[in-house]
Amino acid sequence: MDDNARPHRSRAVVDYLQNNAVTTLPWPAMSPDLNPLEHVWDILGRRIQALQPPVQTLRELEAALHREWLQVTREQIRRLTGGMRRRVDAVIRARGGFTRY
Structure with missing residues (x-):
C-alpha cells in the first residue's frame, strides 16, 4: 500500500516500482487515509x-512485531473496520478536506 507521502517515496521504492512494472493508482499526497x-x-x-x-x-524488532501482532484482538480489528462508514461519510461531508480521522 502506497499513500504517496514523501517518506514512503524513497528513490529505492520508485526504482523498484519502475523496474518491476508495478502499476500504481494516482493518489495525491495528503489525501484522507x-x-x-x-x-x-x-x-x-x-x-x-x-x-x-x-x-x-532488526531480529529483535521482527520478533517483537510478530509478538505484538498476535496480541491485536479481533475486537480491535472489528472496531477499525466497523468505523469505515463513518470515516467515508466524514470525508464526503468535508469534501475531501480535513477530518478527525
Missing part, C-alpha cells in the same frame, strides 16, 4: 515504542 490497516500499524508502533528494554536489532 481510509485504510484501517494504517491504524493497526499505529497500534503496533506504539506498542513497540513502549517496550522496555527497547529493541536493539
Whole structure:
C-alpha cells in the first residue's frame, strides 16, 4: 500500500516500482487515509515504542512485531473496520478536506 507521502517515496521504492512494472493508482499526497490497516500499524508502533528494554536489532524488532501482532484482538480489528462508514461519510461531508480521522 502506497499513500504517496514523501517518506514512503524513497528513490529505492520508485526504482523498484519502475523496474518491476508495478502499476500504481494516482493518489495525491495528503489525501484522507481510509485504510484501517494504517491504524493497526499505529497500534503496533506504539506498542513497540513502549517496550522496555527497547529493541536493539532488526531480529529483535521482527520478533517483537510478530509478538505484538498476535496480541491485536479481533475486537480491535472489528472496531477499525466497523468505523469505515463513518470515516467515508466524514470525508464526503468535508469534501475531501480535513477530518478527525
